[in-house]
Each structure stands twice: as structure tokens, then as C-alpha cells.
Amino acid sequence: MTINGTDLQIAFCGSAGDGTIAVGDILKQAMAMAGYRVIAFDQYPAEIRGFGKCVSRTRVTGEQVYSMKQQTDILVSLDDSHAIPHASEVRDFGAVIYDNAPMSLMMEGEHISGHLQPGQIPYALPIREISERATGSNRGRNMVALGFVAGLYGLQQDVFHTIIARKFKTKPAAVTKDNTAAFDAGFDLGAGEFLFDEVSIGAPPAKAKHEARMLSGNSAVVEGCLDAGIEAYFGYPITPATTIMERLVTEMPKRGKRALQTEDEISAIAATIGAGYAGVRSATATSGPGLALMAEMLGLSVMAEVPSVIFVSQRGGPSTGMPTKTEQSDLNLAVFGGSGDAQRIVLAPTNVEGCWRCAGKAFEMAERYQTPVIVLLDLYLSNRYETVIVSPDERFEASSSKAMVPAKSGEKYQRFAKTDDGISPRAIPGQAGGIHTVTGLEHNDLGRPSDQANIHMDMSEKRHNKLSKAVDHPGITITKRFGDEGDVEVGILAWGSTFGESLEAMMLARDEGIKCAAMKVVMMSPLPEQPISEFMDSANEVLLPELNYEGQFAGIVSGTLGRPVNRLNMVPGTPMRVDDILNEIRRLAGREAKDAA
Amino acid sequence: MSSAPHLVIIGNGVAGNRAAEILREKDKDCRISIISAGPLLFYNRYELPDVFKGRQDWRDYLENPPEYFSDNNITLRRRSIVADVDTERRKLVLAHREEVGFDQLLVATGGAGYLPERLQETASLTHQFTTYRSAMKMYKALPKGGRVVMLGGDMIGLDLARTLIETGYQVTVVPGDRTFWPHEISAEDRPKYLAALETMGIEVINHGEVERIEDTSGGATARRVVFVSGETVSADVVVTQYGLAPMVDFMSTAGVDIERGLLVNPQLKTTRDEIYAAGDVCQIWEQESNGYRFYYGWRNVRKMGEISARNMMGADVPFETEVDEQLIIKDDGSIDSPFWEYSA
Numbered sequence: 044m045t046i047n048g049t050d051l052q053i054a055f056c057g058s059a060g061d062g063t064i065a066v067g068d069i070l071k072q073a074m075a076m077a078g079y080r081v082i083a084f085d086q087y088p089a090e091i092r093g094f095g096k097c098v099s100r101t102r103v104t105g106e107q108v109y110s111m112k113q114q115t116d117i118l119v120s121l122d123d124s125h126a127i128p129h130a131s132e133v134r135d136f137g138a139v140i141y142d143n144a145p146m147s148l149m150m151e152g153e154h155i156s157g158h159l160q161p162g163q164i165p166y167a168l169p170i171r172e173i174s175e176r177a178t179g180s181n182r183g184r185n186m187v188a189l190g191f192v193a194g195l196y197g198l199q200q201d202v203f204h205t206i207i208a209r210k211f212k213t214k215p216a217a218v219t220k221d222n223t224a225a226f227d228a229g230f231d232l233g234a235g236e237f238l239f240d241e242v243s244i245g246a247p248p249a250k251a252k253h254e255a256r257m258l259s260g261n262s263a264v265v266e267g268c269l270d271a272g273i274e275a276y277f278g279y280p281i282t283p284a285t286t287i288m289e290r291l292v293t294e295m296p297k298r299g300k301r302a303l304q305t306e307d308e309i310s311a312i313a314a315t316i317g318a319g320y321a322g323v324r325s326a327t328a329t330s331g332p333g334l335a336l337m338a339e340m341l342g343l344s345v346m347a348e349v350p351s352v353i354f355v356s357q358r359g360g361p362s363t364g365m366p367t368k369t370e371q372s373d374l375n376l377a378v379f380g381g382s383g384d385a386q387r388i389v390l391a392p393t394n395v396e397g398c399w400r401c402a403g404k405a406f407e408m409a410e411r412y413q414t415p416v417i418v419l420l421d422l423y424l425s426n427r428y429e430t431v432i433v434s435p436d437e438r439f440e441a442s443s444s445k446a447m448v449p450a451k452s453g454e455k456y457q458r459f460a461k462t463d464d465g466i467s468p469r470a471i472p473g474q475a476g477g478i479h480t481v482t483g484l485e486h487n488d489l490g491r492p493s494d495q496a497n498i499h500m501d502m503s504e505k506r507h508n509k510l511s512k513a514v515d516h517p518g519i520t521i522t523k524r525f526g527d528e529g530d531v532e533v534g535i536l537a538w539g540s541t542f543g544e545s546l547e548a549m550m551l552a553r554d555e556g557i558k559c560a561a562m563k564v565v566m567m568s569p570l571p572e573q574p575i576s577e578f579m580d581s582a583n584e585v586l587l588p589e590l591n592y593e594g595q596f597a598g599i600v601s602g603t604l605g606r607p608v609n610r611l612n613m614v615p616g617t618p619m620r621v622d623d624i625l626n627e628i629r630r631l632a633g634r635e636a637k638d639a640a
Numbered sequence: 641m642s643s644a645p646h647l648v649i650i651g652n653g654v655a656g657n658r659a660a661e662i663l664r665e666k667d668k669d670c671r672i673s674i675i676s677a678g679p680l681l682f683y684n685r686y687e688l689p690d691v692f693k694g695r696q697d698w699r700d701y702l703e704n705p706p707e708y709f710s711d712n713n714i715t716l717r718r719r720s721i722v723a724d725v726d727t728e729r730r731k732l733v734l735a736h737r738e739e740v741g742f743d744q745l746l747v748a749t750g751g752a753g754y755l756p757e758r759l760q761e762t763a764s765l766t767h768q769f770t771t772y773r774s775a776m777k778m779y780k781a782l783p784k785g786g787r788v789v790m791l792g793g794d795m796i797g798l799d800l801a802r803t804l805i806e807t808g809y810q811v812t813v814v815p816g817d818r819t820f821w822p823h824e825i826s827a828e829d830r831p832k833y834l835a836a837l838e839t840m841g842i843e844v845i846n847h848g849e850v851e852r853i854e855d856t857s858g859g860a861t862a863r864r865v866v867f868v869s870g871e872t873v874s875a876d877v878v879v880t881q882y883g884l885a886p887m888v889d890f891m892s893t894a895g896v897d898i899e900r901g902l903l904v905n906p907q908l909k910t911t912r913d914e915i916y917a918a919g920d921v922c923q924i925w926e927q928e929s930n931g932y933r934f935y936y937g938w939r940n941v942r943k944m945g946e947i948s949a950r951n952m953m954g955a956d957v958p959f960e961t962e963v964d965e966q967l968i969i970k971d972d973g974s975i976d977s978p979f980w981e982y983s984a
């Protein structure tokens with residue numbers, strides 16, 4: 044996990060309006076530019092400036108990791124009232140950096156210095172005063188603090204200058220100048236400070252072959268859509284999926300494509316299916332409540348065998364639920380939602396690069412298998428940033444459709460013809476000789492409505508069987524095993540964003556001498572039964588951690604494969620803690636659980 | 641906040657920490673806070689010369705592990721400087737503008753390195769050897785085998801000097817009226833003690849009063865000491881060791897009597913019932929001499945911590961020193977001092 048000893052997590056904590064997220068952003072961009080791998084996750088309130096807590100956490104490593112550390116190495120307080128509850132997150136001999144010259148007199152306990160654990164190292168500096176001296180305003184407090192961190196740990200000053208200039212390039216030149224001045228003032232102070240803590244950062248790893256980009260899960264989805272040649276997007280805003288639409292709305296017109304905000308989610312999915320029927324790559328994005336509205340239309344995409352791509356970023360539910368909290372409780376809805384036997388493909392990426400890949404592959408699969416494809420993210424994955432390195436040679440297929448072969452004269456084109464692979468050659472409206480009926484009613488080979496028993500049985504079978512090929516779709520990892528080979532004491536089956544924490548817990552368990560492996564499952568439907576079965580065979584105990592109350596994936600696995608798993612379910616609204624998974628591994632391996640730090 | 645009395649100790653040194661230990665022993669429930677200007681946990685300053693022997697990790701100097709404070713329910717507030725004491729409202733005002741209430745207060749702020757006025761202007765060119773941080777700063781500035789010019793030469797400095805000699809550095813002492821502080825040496829005895837220093841390998845020079853320190857970085861050595869007499873001495877590092885001056889500024893409006901240190905009775909109580917003082921910061925009434933006097937050194941200071949705490953808990957024990965304050969010359973010709981004695 045650590046290359047050159049680098050595994051550093053830095054948290055900035057402030058009030059909305061303090062520029063907490065902005066400095067976190069500069070930090071992660073700068074560290075990525077310097078060659079490190081980064082994962083970052085921000086939490087901020089829905090409220091307006093001046094209210095609410097913002098926390099920006101960035102983990103910097105030599106090798107890419109897919110989870111945040113439970114304990115932070117460095118906490119920077121831009122607002123003590125918000126940072127105090129986070130002080131206990133800082134590890135022993137980690138650093139807490141704060142302002143020691145606040146504006147107003149504080150009552151006992153209001154200053155963060157009174158809340159540090161004895162093992163934590165305090166660094167106090169007059170952040171506001173330094174900002175005022177450097178820029179004439181206190182608005183550079185965040186940059187002073189960032190500069191101090193950079194100076195204290197010897198990070199590359201020039202890289203920060205580049206990123207600061209890039210960040211403010213659309214603003215008047217004075218903005219870059221002031222922010223740089225505030226950063227430099229903090230940097231000088233940090234560089235002159237005596238380092239008491241144990242935090243250290245090694246040299247960055249050797250330069251990657253391809254450019255490393257900092258992408259969030261949602262921006263990776265957008266990149267995947269664009270790289271796959273999306274032509275039409277229809278959406279209705281909803282947290283945490285909105286940024287997908289926001290970016291597509293700016294990016295698609297530049298490429299001569301269309302993105303449209305519809306009046307609601309039903310309309311968005313209907314238009315997506317319509318565009319798919321017309322033969323263009325189209326998609327929509329939503330969250331759980333939006334998917335609930337789309338469920339009926341999804342059935343049409345299944346029944347009419349029309350490609351459609353739906354990105355779903357889960358949040359706390361049901362109903363309006365917890366819009367700004369993460370959860371994995373829409374799996375059942377994604378896999379089963381809707382009327383009838385409406386099997387579809389559901390992909391759940393486990394990291395940001397996976398978001399890019401699944402987005403692109405979703406279009407290929409939707410076309411190839413003539414089906415809706417749901418790409419299931421969650422708030423944690425949508426909003427977190429990672430360094431992503433993809434070879435420019437990796438491309439998505441421009442078209443995956445099994446094209447219609449013109450019918451011989453006198454023969455009718457059978458849009459729903461039975462074939463060996465269950466996939467019928469597909470005509471696009473307007474294509475000569477491709478005239479056919481398309482309907483949500485059950486239908487025969489020609490598309491003509493029918494409620495005959497044998498037709499419904501055959502067609503149901505056809506719609507299910509054609510999807511079984513999806514598990515062999517090229518260029519995408521459906522499942523992957525990590526850790527110990529062969530028989531293990533504990534095998535962790537994990538999906539979605541929780542896989543990152545599961546992977547880290549598995550590696551820590553192995554460090555403790557527990558034979559352990561983890562399997563990530565990316566294709567949730569159709570279920571890749573064989574690799575999952577083999578994995579379960581190799582494990583004494585199977586653990587399935589997921590962020591939902593009911594154990595939705597555990598239910599699917601047990602129900603499908605007819606064997607039990609050990610469930611670890613919780614709905615805290617935040618990512619699962621590595622320690623919680625680790626303790627469960629220890630318990631299953633017959634070792635003693637330890638107190639979470 | 642709980643209703644248990646809040647006992648606040650200002651100072652994270654020997655006196656303060658010993659007091660906290662006794663207070664917790666006597667009362668399991670009271671709130672105890674130690675307020676400290678420094679960034680570190682309580683550590684052993686007496687062994688700081690060891691940085692020149694390769695012991696450079698500050699954690700090696702800790703007297704207690706971090707858990708000690710949590711286990712004993714002692715709140716330690718670091719980088720918190722007391723700027724003012726409002727006795728009427730029983731509140732401390734910290735320099736970062738936070739108020740902290742107290743029921744009883746123990747002032748154990750010790751002393752800061754004393755610097756004669758004429759050297760204050762060039763303080764940035766000289767070192768002090770008082771904290772871990774200052775020790776490391778000096779260590780980093782001093783090339784292997786380099787020369788240290790020590791102005792003054794109090795007992796803290798001379799302790800450092802003997803380690804420096806032992807580890808291959810060169811030390812020149814420029815003596816003054818605070819050489820051997822806190823020992824008071826008569827003019828008559830002085831030459832024999834200075835001679836003892838030379839026996840220990842320390843060079844002693846007598847060029848009279850220092851006029852200024854010059855920055856000669858870039859030259860062969862980084863500093864030059866210029867004397868009023870016009871003579872000069874070059875050094876890699878100049879360190880000032882003129883004894884300690886009690887840290888009492890923040891007590892100036894607290895309504896307690898101050899001379900140089902905080903004046904306390906033999907029970908270590910100040911002129912206010914709820915405020916005690918212990919350690920290098922206080923001057924204790926001595927019947928015999930009919931005056932107030934300082935008692936220095938680990939054994940005295942530790943005992944003061946203990947006595948003050950017991951008295952804060954209602955006892956009535958006077959402080960009595962057990963230290964024989966003689967500076968002695970051993971058979972091998974080197975000096976030894978009770979001030980150098982401590983047990984880790």
C-alpha cells in the first residue's frame with residue numbers, strides 16, 4: 044500500500060464559505076500533478092455560504108488505494124466549532140493545525156486546542172492575521188493554512204503555484220496573485236516550523252506511462268459517456284447525480300450532441316429509450332427516488348428490447364431519505380425494479396476508473412444485448428476523487444449493434460427473431476426493409492402483440508438468455524479476486540464503493556496472519572454465478588459487507604446460489620469503516636476483535 | 641462542565657506534573673488541567689545534552705506516554721499561553737483569546753533563559769539551550785567537532801559543555817557574573833572553579849564584556865563575538881547561558897505579590913488563598929534570612945510540586961529543602977553540583 048512510506052491523509056475542516064473544499068481541491072490536484080496517487084472525499088452541507096460544516100479529506104499514497112483512512116494524519120481547522128468533533132480522528136503523533144489568534148473572545152472549550160488528545164501534535168499559527176498581512180483580507184485564510192501544510196511537509200511549492208493559477212484562471216489576475224501570496228506566506232512559516240509529528244511523505248512514485256487525471260466518480264462517468272460517443276442525454280436533477288448532467292450539458296454541445304433537461308424522470312427515461320430506439324447512444328442519470336419513477340419505463344426498454352443506459356447514484360433512502368448521505372440500498376430496485384420478469388444488466392463500479400469503464404461499456408452492452416443497462420454508483424463514489432490513469436489506446440466500440448440483414452424478398456423482417464445467441468438483428472427506424480412493430484405488449488417474432496402462452500414463455504426465455512452472454516463481454520472486469528490464493532479462512536464478497544474499504548481490511552487482516560481474500564463483484568445482474576461460487580467454495584466463511592439495512596446483495600447471492608453468507612450491514616450515511624470490516628474478519632477467523640481506533 | 645472543582649496548573653514542567661500526579665492521587669474526581677506554552681508532552685529537559693550523543697527523537701525524552709494523561713484524566717492543553725489571570729472572576733485568559741475558569745490555581749511556569757539587555761538585539765544570532773526544540777536547533781547549526789562559545793556559563797550551560805567536550809566539540813566559556821548560576825560563588829573562590837572548568841577541557845577566556853555578536857556566515861565560522869576590549873572570538877555557535885528569569889509577566893494584574901518571582905509562604909501559597917506557586921517561578925519565605933529566596937534544581941522543584949498539591953488539598957505542610965547547595969570540586973579536578981542531580 045505504501046510506496047516510499049507515503050500514506051498520508053489530510054483533512055481540512057471549516058464552515059461553508061471558508062474555502063475548505065477549494066483548498067482540498069488544490070491540494071489533491073497538486074499532489075496528483077506531483078506524481079502521487081490520490082483519493083479524496085469531501086462532505087459539505089446543502090446550505091448556503093456561512094452555514095454548515097465542510098470537510099475535505101485527501102489521502103495521498105504511492106500506489107492507488109480505494110478507501111479513505113479511518114484516522115487522519117493532519118487536520119487543519121478553519122473553523123473550530125466544526126473541527127472540534129473531528130479532532131479525535133487524528134492519529135497519535137499526527138498533526139492538528141489551527142488559528143491561535145481568532146477574532147473574538149471564546150468561552151472555555153470553544154477553541155480546538157482544548158480538545159486535542161495528548162498524543163496529537165498541535166501547530167498553532169495566526170492564520171487570519173497572516174492572510175490579512177499578505178493580502179489585505181482574511182479571505183486567504185484557507186490558502187495560508189494550505190501553504191503552511193505544504194511548507195511544513197516540504198511539498199513542491201511550484202506545483203501549488205501552477206494549480207492555484209489554473210484554478211483561478213477565469214478570475215481577475217489579482218485573485219491568483221492574492222491566493223498565491225497567502226499560500227506563500229503560510230508556506231514560509233511552515234517551512235520554518237519544527238516538525239514534531241510522525242507524518243512524512245516520500246518521493247512520488249516513478250512517473251506513470253500515461254497522464255494521471257483527477258476525476259470524481261461522476262466526472263469519470265461523463266468522460267466514459269463522451270469517450271463512448273454519447274449522442275443524446277436526458278435528465279432531471281437530483282443529488283448526488285446532478286453533476287453528471289451539469290457536465291454533459293456543457294460538454295456535449297461542444298461536440299455537436301444534445302443534452303436536454305426534461306420535466307421529470309419519467310420523461311427523461313422515456314426520451315432516453317426513444318433515442319435508443321432511433322439508434323443513437325443515449326443515457327439518463329438519477330438517484331434512487333428517480334429510478335423508482337423510471338421503473339415502469341424500464342420495463343418498456345426490456346420488453347421492446349431497446350438499448351438504454353441509466354446511471355444511478357444511490358443516497359440514503361427510502362423516499363427523500365438522506366439526500367447528502369451515501370448508501371447502497373437501491374440494489375434491489377436496480378436489479379428487480381419494475382413490473383414483470385424484467386431482467387436487465389446492472390454494473391456497479393468499485394472505484395473511479397471503474398466509473399469511466401462501466402459508463403463506456405454500458406453503451407456497448409445496451410446495444411449488443413438490446414437491453415437497459417444500469418450503472419449503479421453511490422454518493423461516496425460519485426463525489427470522491429481519484430487519480431485515474433487510462434491508456435489513450437483504450438477505446439470503446441463505436442457501435443455494438445447486431446445490425447439487421449435485409450430480408451429476402453417476400454420475407455418479413457423479424458425484429459424479435461429467435462437466434463442462437465438470443466439476440467435478434469436490430470433495425471433502426473427508417474432502415475429499408477426494417478419495418479416492424481414495437482410495443483410494450485408481449486409480442487411475436489414480428490413484434491405483433493400476442494398473449495399466447497407459448498409465445499410469452501419463449502420470449503421470456505429469450506430475453507433472459509441473451510443476457511447470459513454479458514458476463515463474457517470483452518474489456519470489462521465482472522469479478523476479480525484479490526489477496527490469498529487457494530483456500531482461505533475468510534473470503535469477502537463486496538460490491539460498489541464498499542469494495543475499497545473491504546480491500547484495505549482484507550490486506551490488514553493478512554498482515555495479522557489471517558488467510559484472507561476479497562472478491563469484487565462489478566456485474567450485479569446477471570449474477571456471475573460461476574466465479575462467485577468458486578470464490579465461496581474456497582472460503583471457510585464468506586463475509587458480505589454492504590451499506591444497506593437489509594443485506595440486499597447478500598439476499599441475491601444467497602437466493603441465487605442457495606448458500607449462506609455472513610452479512611455486515613449498516614446505514615450510517617457515511618462510508619463503511621475499515622475497522623468494522625476488519626473486526627468482522629477477525630471474528631469469523633476466530634481471532635479477538637480489537638477496539639476501533 | 642462538571643461541578644467537580646477545576647484545578648488548573650500553569651506549566652508543564654517538573655513542578656506542574658508532580659503536582660498533577662499528587663492531586664489526582666488525593667482526589668479521583670476533581671478536574672485537573674495543565675496548561676502549557678510548549679507543543680510537547682512533559683519531557684526530561686535534564687537529558688537534553690544527549691541530543692549531541694545521537695538521541696534526537698523527542699519521544700525518547702518523554703516522562704510519560706501519551707496515555708498517561710488520558711488514563712489519569714488530566715487535560716493537557718499545549719501551545720496555550722496564559723496571557724492574563726482575572727482573579728476576581730477566577731478566569732485565565734489564554735493568548736488565543738479563550739477564557740478558562742479555575743477554582744484553584746497552581747503557577748509553575750518556571751523560568752526563561754535570562755538574556756542581558758545588551759545581547760537582546762542580536763538574540764537571533766545566538767542560541768539558548770532550554771527546550772528540546774532549541775537543543776535541536778543548536779545541534780543542527782553546529783558542525784561536527786565545531787566550536788561553541790558559551791556566554792555566561794550557568795550550571796545548565798556547563799552541563800551541556802561537559803557533554804559537548806565528551807562528544808568531540810570545542811567549548812569556550814566567556815565567564816560573567818552569572819557563571820555557575822544558581823550557585824553563588826565568592827570572588828575569592830571563583831578562580832579555582834574556573835580552573836576546574838579548564839581541567840574538564842573547557843576553554844575559559846577573559847576578554848571582559850561582550851560588545852556585540854556578528855554574523856559571519858559564509859566565512860569559516862558563522863559567528864564572531866566582539867568584546868568591548870576590541871578582541872574577538874570566532875564560533876560556529878554562540879549560546880547564552882545566564883541563568884533563568886522567572887516567568888511571571890502574565891501574573892502582573894492577578895493581585896498577588898511579586899518580587900522577581902511569585903512570593904509564597906512556606907506552604908507555597910501566594911498572597912491569595914486560591915493561588916499557589918511551585919518550582920523555579922516562586923520565591924519562598926525563609927524565616928532564617930527573613931526574606932524570600934529561590935530554590936532550584938530537580939529535587940527541590942519536584943518537592944515543591946508535591947507540597948503545593950498537598951496543601952491545595954487541605955494539608956498544611958511547609959517546604960523544606962533537602963539539597964546541599966555546594967558546588968564541589970572532585971578528586972579528578974572537575975566540578976560537580978547538586979543541580980546536576982536528578983533521577984529519571
Ligand SMILES: Cc1cc2nc3c(=O)[nH]c(=O)nc-3n(C[C@H](O)[C@H](O)[C@H](O)COP(=O)(O)OP(=O)(O)OC[C@H]3O[C@@H](n4cnc5c(N)ncnc54)[C@H](O)[C@@H]3O)c2cc1C
Nearest residue numbers: 651652653654655677678686722749750919920937938979
Ligand atoms: C536544558 C535544561 C537543563 C537542566 N538541567 C537540570 C539538571 O540537570 N538538574 C536540575 O536539577 N535542573 C536542571 N535544569 C533546571 C530545571 O529544569 C528547573 O529547575 C526545573 O525544570 C524547573 O521546573 P518548573 O516546573 O518550575 O518549570 P519548567 O520546567 O521551566 O516548566 C515551566 C513550564 O511552564 C510553561 N509556561 C511558562 N509560561 C507559561 C505561560 N504563560 N502559559 C502557559 N505555560 C507557561 C512552560 O511551557 C513549561 O512547560 C535544567 C533546565 C534546563 C532548561
